[in-house]
Amino acid sequence: MKNNSLNIQKRYKIISIFSVVLFILLTLRLATLTIARGDHFRQISENMRIKDIYVTAPRGEIRDRNGILLAGNKPMFTLQILKDEFSGIKTNEKNEYMLNVITLLERDAINYTTEFPLLINEYVYDENESESDDGIGPRDQVLDIIVENDLIDEILSSYYLNDIDGIEFKYFAAQNIINSLEFNSKEVPIKYKIQNDNLIFSFKEEIQLDNWYKENNIPLDSDPKTSLKLMIDNDKTILKKLLAHPINRELVYNLIKDRNLEQNILLKESEISFKRNYINLKKRLSNIYPEITSDTTAEEDFKVIFEKNSLRNFLKYEISDDGINISEIVIKLFEDNDINVDYNVEVKEGVPIYSSINDTEMEEPFLIDIIANRLISNELVDDLINYSGVASHIQKQMINDGISSGISVTEGFEYSSLKSLKDFMKKYSIPEDATELEVLDIIKKYYSLKPELTKNEVYGILNVYHQLEKPGQLTYIPINFSYGLKNETVAKIEEQIADFDGFSVSLEPVRYYPHGESASHILGYMGKISQANEIEEYVNKNNYNPDVLIGKTGIEESFQKNLYGKNGYKRVEVDSLGNTSKVIDEIKPQPGDNIYLSIDYKLQKRAEDSLDSVLRTIRTGGIDRSPWGDYEVVRSTDKGRPYKNATSGAVMAVDVNTGEVLAMASYPSFDPNLFATGISTADWEGLIPETQEDPLAPRPLYNVATQTAIQPGSTFKMVTALAGLEKGLDPKLKINDRGYITIGDTDFGCWIWNQHQGMHGPMNLVEAIRDSCNYYFYSLALGENQRTGEAVGVKLDITDISNMAEKLGLGSKTGLEINVPHEAAPGVPNPEVQLNIQKGALRRWLNANIHKFYVGSFKFEDELKQNTIDAIVSWIDLEEIPSLDKVYKDLAKLDLDGTKPAIEGRRDTLADYIKFSNLNIAKWTLADTINITIGQGLNSYTLSQMTNYVATISNGGYKNKLTLISNIKNSDNSKIEFENEPANERIELNNYNNLDYLKEGMLQAANTGLNKNVFGELPVKVSIKTGTAERSGINPVTRDTYDSFSYEVAFAPYDNPRIAVAVVIFQGGAGSNCSPIVRDVIAEYMGLYKVEEADNLPIEMDIIP
Secondary structure (H helix, E strand, O other): OHHHHHHHHHHHHHHHHHHHHHHHHHHHHHHHHHHHOHHHHHHHHHHHHEEEEEEOOOOOOEEOOOOOEEEEEEEEEEEEEOHHHHOOOOHHHHHHHHHHHHHHHHHOOOOOOOOOOEEEEEEEEOOOOOOOOOOOOHHHHHHHHHHHOOOHHHHHOOEEEEEEOOEEEEEEHHHHHHHHHHHOOOOOOEEEEEEOOEEEEEEOOOOOHHHHHHHOOOOOOOOHHHHHHHHHOOOHHHHHHHHOOHHHHHHHHHHHHHOOOOOOEEEEEEEEHHHHHHHHHHHHHHHHOOOOOOOOOHHHHHHHHHHHHOHHHHOOOOOOOOOOOHHHHHHHHHHHOOOOOOEEEEEEOOEEEEEEOOOOOOOHHHHHHHHHHHHHHOOOHHHHHHOOOHHHHHHHHHHHOOOOOOEEOEOEOEEHHHHHHHHHHHHOOOOOOOOHHHHHHHHHHHOOOOOOOOHHHHHHHHHHHHHHHOOOOOOOOOEEEEEOOOHHHHHHHHHOHHHHOOEEEEEEEEEEOOOOOOOHHHHOOEEEOOOHHHHHHHHHHOOOOOOOEEEOOHHHHHOHHHHOOEOEEEEEEEOOOOOEEEEEEEEOOEOOOEEEEOOOHHHHHHHHHHHHHHHHHHHHOOEEOOOOOOEEOOOEOOOOEOOOOOOOEEEEEEEOOOOEEEEEEEEOOOOHHHHOOOOOHHHHHHOOOOOOOOOOOOOOOOOHHHHOOEOOHHHHHHHHHHHHHHOOOOOOOOEEEOOEEEEOOEEEEOHHHHHHOOOOEEEOHHHHHHHOOHHHHHHHHHOEEOOOOEEOOOOOOHHHHHHHHHHOOOOOOOOOOOOOOOOOOOOOOOHHHHHHHHHHHHHHHHHHHHHHHEOOOOOOOHHHHHHHHHHHHHHHHOOOOOOHHHHHHHHHHOOEOOOOEOOOOOOOEHHHHHHHHHHHHHOOOHHHHHHHHOOOOOOOEOHHHHHHHHHHHHOOOEEEOOEOEEEEEOOOOOOEEEEOOOOEEEOOOOOOOHHHHHHHHHHHHOOOOOHHHHHOOOOOOOEEEEEEEOOOOEOOOOOOEOOOEEEEEEEEOOOOOOEEEEEEEOOOOOHHHHHHHHHHHHHHHOOHHHHHHHHOOOOOOOOOO
């Protein structure tokens, strides 16, 4: 018993000791938790309970002058990646959450950001076979196979299904197509389900099918699948979007392969995109620059691109902050190589100014051309590029010139794609000889992804990881990963929120253009920050999130800083399920400023609709119907057909008193909504002309009104007329039109003579404008009526005409607030400029090619080469143009073979090229002036300049600064931040009454000939001038000659001008084909359509009890 008692006591003692020790340990642990590390765990607890939510500020609105919304924002369900939440999740859980999200997105065929540099299921050409004969890419070739073999039906039935641990990963090609149709505002009341491994289509129950069939031009009682196929109608943009998705590419490839239709196309399962980018870039550069091949180095390629594009501009490079002075470096290079420096350099405001020592009259651009050629011919461009610190400045110059080389100069010269490839291989420890499948397996292991996941599931997960790992992403700012989630998808995520840790759904403001394509060239479009200058301006200087979308063109770009708001945030308390229970702190987002444009939306829409309608009528040769008279469009008499190539054009209207742009439409246009969340490759390709080699192919992104400078034709005649009046021309003087004049061995006929040997007879200035008599204006340049010998009282030279054109604003920028794309401003005709341009062009050509023709015994370089070039160029300055025989002899004296073809594959010799392509056209002749008088020759102006020019004539000589802006207000419109004030100056004239003769001639032009049918019944006096401009050459696609351009300028009302309108139609034939558009715009502006609508209302109305 005693022993038992002792044992029990011992046990108690052990337990007591153990308890004390345990208590001490617990106490110490508690002290650690509450005292030593209390702040740390309190912070973890609070972080789980408290959340910071980033709130995106809406972009400022763009409205018309009357407040109609043109660009706003609409809330869109957006899937966001929460980078800070992902940091605390275990890898296996992280992968599971990512797979859950990707599964949902792919099931609904919702696009998400795909920037991970791994391509899967790409089409490539078999290396053992040749590419397509017509040069199209493999994806386009597959698209043609689909259409030609009518495979849409089978594609609609195809789907992908993979069961991963009970999770069904599905993708349906049909859903991709339905999404594309719905994006195009089509209602698609069709659903589908898998039944016995087949896809079964059915209509949604709530739809009224009869109406739907009618609205979509689908035969009644068509089944759902057939209806969907008919809606696609082989739309290439929809099919391109289909093939933009890797799973669809695999489904389609399997389909065509089963039918032996794959031709020479293979399916490449995976490929690192940097490799493909490098190959494509090299191919593109080699097409542009023959010197660049697959074997040339990055440094050699950089030199070629720099020489061809930016060397001359770089010689004017502003002295940099780090002290780099390019002009001094070039002089040092010349002196180090014993090359004569025969020019001076003076720095003014940081910019080098060059002047010749020997030729004080030499203009700076041509001296710069000589310096650049010396650098090239003496092989000093390499030394310039490799001069310490210079390469980075060359890169900046090239960016400023709009040239992207794709070559990095930060650590030597290396293609950026190859540098990225090396970094990629290093990050994932990928051996250089790894196969495609091995690369994919290595990346899967890197992220601990399940082996059973196929490339299709892995692809989406890798794109999530890429967003998490992107440099420059702030941890607390959510990353927008996918826009436009469907309601069902959102509901699924919210129901099972625990399965989607690291993700959230936010209602984000997305740019929205309620009127689609309307005013698209004015508004512009959005895009990601991608260019080096954009990164510098917005990310580095203004602290933008690198993923934010900015304005890239139009008003969106020009007023980016006004439109961009200030983002806010919320600090909230959440419960265990992640629901917000309390808002602790909040900084509300501040929307951007609202911009009110000068344009009138209703007028803009009328202009766009009329332009579209009239172009279609011109192409088919029909009749334009109007309440004020029908007009049968002019057809091509030479070709016996309508002007079928009239596929582009523009119309512009301005307030003649203020310079406010009331409408500016360019055709074809584009839908800026395509760019609102980042444009897809398929949509982008849909905006690029299929026949890019045709310079006149329709280009939706091209703003014809501001970017196209072309000959104005007879619409220019008011310039010549005003120049004559200002020089003393009697407006009542009759000049007898005798059909044609002769200059040298060339006849210049009036249009009526050229068409049917007709003559206008005697006419004064007003009548000459009315009937567009070329002969009258030729006589002003001759100083006499050549056929009768009668003097006309004045003689206009090119200076008289050019000075007047310049006064009226032609050739100069008009002041429009669109920076990108910039307005063309080619200037007015100038004989001296033409001469120097021709000299420069000949010098550049000789510098690049003359060595091919040298047959002498001396080494043909440096001074000998330069002296030879100088001698040939000097022939341009000879008073008498050398004959072809003399050119041959003089070339022989210079040890040059003048009989050798100038361009390989052509018959013209070196002597021919120098004589006919340079010497004969370099000097200004009387024939050049004759052409200028009627708007041909070297005249070249934009529609915006022509509109302002006719406005200046109409308003008494006040040249306005054109504007698209009415005012800018803060986000709630409570404060005007900027109010646009009209800006104009009166041009200098001897007699402002001279403008009245021009206006009278234009008034009469509206009421004669074909135009009488258009304007005769309009209850407003309109003044117009039509014109046609010839386009020389052969269309490389159609192999036919180009048709003439149509032009028309106008203003109204005649007695009290308020609006000026100008229209241009590419290959539209007769100028009068523009008249219906002019009429429609003026009628809308004057409110005539409202009157017409009222007149059509029933006079009596039945009262319904």
